[in-house]
Amino acid sequence: MKLKYQEVQGNLFSASSTISLAHCVSTDMNMSKGIATQFRNQFGRIDDLKRQNIGVGGCAYIYVENRHVFYLITKQRYFHKPTLKTLEASLISMRDLCIQNNINQLAMPCIGCGLDKLQWSQ
Template identity: 30%
Template sequence: MVTYIYEGDIFSLEGVSNFAHGCNCAGAMGKGIALQFKTKYPKMYKEYKALCQEGLFLLGDVFIYKYETGTIFNLGTQATWRTKADLNSIETALEKMLSYSNLNKINKIALPKIGAGLGGLDWHNVKRIIENLSENYPQIDLLIVENYKSK
């Protein structure tokens, strides 16, 4: 099920310890929510950057990072920070994330409007993909914060 939250901070949602966000495949997390992930989870960033430098994180891939209390899904949605996000890559990465979550009994994931902020895509197109995919995983709650606002 998909729940849209008009504004907020994915990291401050009650009862949520699993997060997802769109990433580029060049190893940069310098703006937007990616920068927040880099700051909050520096070990994750180091691993992500190394994967990118080795050419092991590509469009449509998911880098799964487990931390003390949850899981972070880094979704390969942009080739570089200079390029737009790619709808097919978003769909592929989300399917991989949902499949993994289903197998590993992860039932709640918070994420921003992937691909529609710095990724430059039309949110309605991305939203359609998310809603279509989530129908196959009704046991997984996706909490999507549409506009960032710190508490």
């Protein structure tokens, strides 16, 4: 399956409400720094995410404000760092969920970069 994507500069939270969103988190769903804090404040439902009991390499999601919001589980604890392997596994999990839910538009930051210290070029 070929993936078609486009990189766009802008505010993730200004994306159309028909576009699903995604970002990286830990299994503890701490979300206390960086863009994760904005996701926590805007969408909440942390208990719903925790109840899904998704492990590292998986992807939790909620449906809120008429869109899917994906939480790529790339590390065990908030103070850990992800690896390219755990990032790839969680991206594959999200891809499968997108296919199952007929989602064809998704916005996310330079995933795994910033506080997680992975390189976008990799």
